[in-house]
Amino acid sequence: MTLSLTYKLFREHLVEGELGLGNEIGLKIDQTLTQDATGTMAYLQFEALGLSKVMTELSVSYVDHNLLQSGFENMDDHVFLQSVAAKYGIYYSRPGNGICHQVHLERFGIPGKTLLGSDSHTPTNGGLGMLAIGAGGLDVAMAMGGHPFYLKMPKVVGIKLQGRLQPWVSAKDVILEILRQLTVKGGVGKIIEYFGEGIASLSVPERATITNMGAELGAMTSIFPSDERTKEYLSLQKRVHVWKSLQADENAYYDEKLEIDLSSLEPLVACPQSPDNVHTVREYEGMPVQQVLIGSCTNSSFKDLTIVASVLKDKHVHPHTTMAVNPGSKQVYENIAANGALTHFIMAGARMLEAGCGGCIGMGSAPGTNVNSVRTFNRNFPGRSGTPNDNVYLVSPEVAAATALNGVLTDPRRLGSYPKISWPELHIDDSQILPPPRDASSVEIIRGPNIKPLPYNERFPTRFEKEVIIKVGDNISTDTIMKAGAKVLPLRSNIPAMAEYVFEPLDPSFARLAKEKKGGIIVAGANYGQGSSREHAALAPMYLGIKAVIAKNFARIHKDNLVNVGILPLEFVNEWDYEKVEKGDVLFLDDVREQVTQEIPITTITITNKTKNTLIATKLDLSPRQRKYVLTGGLLNYVREKNILKEPKEPN
Numbered sequence: 289m290t291l292s293l294t295y296k297l298f299r300e301h302l303v304e305g306e307l308g309l310g311n312e313i314g315l316k317i318d319q320t321l322t323q324d325a326t327g328t329m330a331y332l333q334f335e336a337l338g339l340s341k342v343m344t345e346l347s348v349s350y351v352d353h354n355l356l357q358s359g360f361e362n363m364d365d366h367v368f369l370q371s372v373a374a375k376y377g378i379y380y381s382r383p384g385n386g387i388c389h390q391v392h393l394e395r396f397g398i399p400g401k402t403l404l405g406s407d408s409h410t411p412t413n414g415g416l417g418m419l420a421i422g423a424g425g426l427d428v429a430m431a432m433g434g435h436p437f438y439l440k441m442p443k444v445v446g447i448k449l450q451g452r453l454q455p456w457v458s459a460k461d462v463i464l465e466i467l468r469q470l471t472v473k474g475g476v477g478k479i480i481e482y483f484g485e486g487i488a489s490l491s492v493p494e495r496a497t498i499t500n501m502g503a504e505l506g507a508m509t510s511i512f513p514s515d516e517r518t519k520e521y522l523s524l525q526k527r528v529h530v531w532k533s534l535q536a537d538e539n540a541y542y543d544e545k546l547e548i549d550l551s552s553l554e555p556l557v558a559c560p561q562s563p564d565n566v567h568t569v570r571e572y573e574g575m576p577v578q579q580v581l582i583g584s585c586t587n588s589s590f591k592d593l594t595i596v597a598s599v600l601k602d603k604h605v606h607p608h609t610t611m612a613v614n615p616g617s618k619q620v621y622e623n624i625a626a627n628g629a630l631t632h633f634i635m636a637g638a639r640m641l642e643a644g645c646g647g648c649i650g651m652g653s654a655p656g657t658n659v660n661s662v663r664t665f666n667r668n669f670p671g672r673s674g675t676p677n678d679n680v681y682l683v684s685p686e687v688a689a690a691t692a693l694n695g696v697l698t699d700p701r702r703l704g705s706y707p708k709i710s711w712p713e714l715h716i717d718d719s720q721i722l723p724p725p726r727d728a729s730s731v732e733i734i735r736g737p738n739i740k741p742l743p744y745n746e747r748f749p750t751r752f753e754k755e756v757i758i759k760v761g762d763n764i765s766t767d768t769i770m771k772a773g774a775k776v777l778p779l780r781s782n783i784p785a786m787a788e789y790v791f792e793p794l795d796p797s798f799a800r801l802a803k804e805k806k807g808g809i810i811v812a813g814a815n816y817g818q819g820s821s822r823e824h825a826a827l828a829p830m831y832l833g834i835k836a837v838i839a840k841n842f843a844r845i846h847k848d849n850l851v852n853v854g855i856l857p858l859e860f861v862n863e864w865d866y867e868k869v870e871k872g873d874v875l876f877l878d879d880v881r882e883q884v885t886q887e888i889p890i891t892t893i894t895i896t897n898k899t900k901n902t903l904i905a906t907k908l909d910l911s912p913r914q915r916k917y918v919l920t921g922g923l924l925n926y927v928r929e930k931n932i933l934k935e936p937k938e939p940n
């Protein structure tokens with residue numbers, strides 16, 4: 289069979305199972321990344337595995353999400369992360385050095401390697417030809433311990449790119465067009481592989497914009513081949529020695545195919561409150577815009593910022609609009625300083641912020657009341673900006689720049705000829721990436737009072753009767769389950785404190801009710817848990833005693849996270865049953881251990897709704913391995929019980 293690049297890389301990294309659609313396989317993970325917001329938990333979990341160092345080829349711990357240091361908690365986390373990295377052989381990228389995905393692309397990514405990251409936008413490095421997958425922190429901790437990453441072999445969708453982008457139309461418009469066509473559920477259970485002659489016109493940072501937002505499609509990852517453009521990028525990064533050519537076979541087999549003609553695209557915008565609510569900028573042109581933000585792991589590269597700066601050159605941001613910029617990395621910052629773009633930003637009145645996630649995760653730059661906020665980011669889920677009822681529009685850097693000048697949403701094609709951008713000889717300075725010491729024996733792990741012990745679940749009960757504590761609709765993101773933002777993010781290493789905020793945007797009484805009722809059940813619609821990989825959206829409900837989530841279906845990472853903490857992810861067999869169950873209903877599950885134990889791919893579990901006196905048919909779609917995790921009360925319990933990770937013997 290003619291193979292896709294995805295299959296070739298899967299074959300190279302396969303350590304368990306058989307390649308084939310729907311099969312559970314185990315992949316060897318070469319590299320891992322974590323960021324501070326998920327990293328504290330991941331490293332507490334890694335510590336619990338009892339190993340003396342990581343067993344990957346490379347592991348990097350980034351600090352990029354919470355940089356506000358508005359209380360002691362945040363710096364406590366950073367100090368903990370730095371000491372853990374030194375202890376266990378992990379590179380540490382200091383606060384201010386940049387967003388994990390951008391820095392990884394610049395300094396560490398290697399075509400053909402696997403990368404597992406505790407962040408849903410890890411597929412960004414697919415732009416470099418990596419098999420880069422986002423996962424919960426515990427899965428990343430296991431990979432750091434040398435354990436395979438398990439997944440159900442997804443479909444591979446081949447997207448053929450033809451033609452060439454017109455001036456002022458950019459990589460962001462490519463992925464917005466794909467989101468318009470496929471929606472936020474369109475990539476679930478799939479990997480997206482790009483091919484076709486159109487890709488040669490896209491640089492690595494542009495490809496990375498596209499693979500980055502594949503996360504919003506719900507896709508497991510997205511990948512581009514590694515070609516001459518990849519070589520060019522790695523040469524600029526002075527890392528050409530890691531380049532190798534990687535392509536799919538000619539006429540490779542894809543489970544599904546799609547074609548995009550780059551030449552036919554025009555500037556697009558994802559309107560509130562979902563990244564797939566995509567329209568042409570023309571349709572919304574003239575809409576007043578009070579805030580423009582440039583940055584995030586989607587659009588904060590050197591090219592992105594230089595384009596915006598050249599639009600702003602010798603002009604000013606509109607008086608009714610504020611503009612702020614978070615460069616993607618220190619490297620980008622240094623180089624826009626060197627090429628003068630930084631001066632154009634400052635003179636235009638843009639607020640220059642530090643290299644990091646910033647407003648993308650509600651860490652500052654929250655929009656005011658009734659403000660239309662135009663951002664180059666990737667997510668506009670309700671409240672994600674830090675403001676309830678927000679109006680966030682996602683666009684390309686070109687659209688954002690034109691809009692900042694005019695104070696209204698503007699099609700950048702009105703700006704005249706497209707600026708010529710040349711790549712300079714890049715300044716490269718890795719001084720803010722600390723390599724681990726050769727001898728870590730004297731390194732002490734520093735734990736401030738914000739670093740609380742890991743919560744463990746109990747073994748799964750034989751039967752239970754619990755109330756439905758909340759019923760939610762379709763496409764609920766982990767931003768709604770366990771919100772981010774300046775108030776809650778400092779609590780990521782403190783589950784008891786964080787648990788108080790579970791579902792707060794929808795029902796502030798959730799935590800209190802769950803405690804009063806000694807746990808309960810969550811009922812949800814389709815694509816439950818989309819978005820962020822934060823395992824806190826499973827850990828904190830587990831801490832509150834949630835035993836099961838019954839949904840129409842689940843987003844991949846969140847389902848894995850539920851299993852990893854020992855919460856049962858059940859799916860309605862008949863969607864009409866979703867309509868019939870209500871908050872407050874008492875549900876009874878009998879002989880549930882026995883049913884979970886069955887080693888068949890899909891088990892039907894019947895639930896009694898005692899309040900309504902009805903039966904609900906649900907199914908459990910888990911591998912035998914995952915069933916064991918649920919039964920033991922989560923993966924960490926399982927590892928401890930079975931002692932499955934063993935320290936390799938030091939060579940003599």
Ligand code: MIC
Nearest residue numbers: 325326407408409820821822
């Ligand atoms: C996000 O973009 O939602 C985040 C914040 O980067 C998350 C990780 C987190 O919640 O810490 C993600 O994408 O996984």
Ligand code: SF4
Nearest residue numbers: 409584585645648649
């Ligand atoms: Fe950071 Fe935003 Fe990217 Fe998440 S999506 S890693 S918050 S920049």
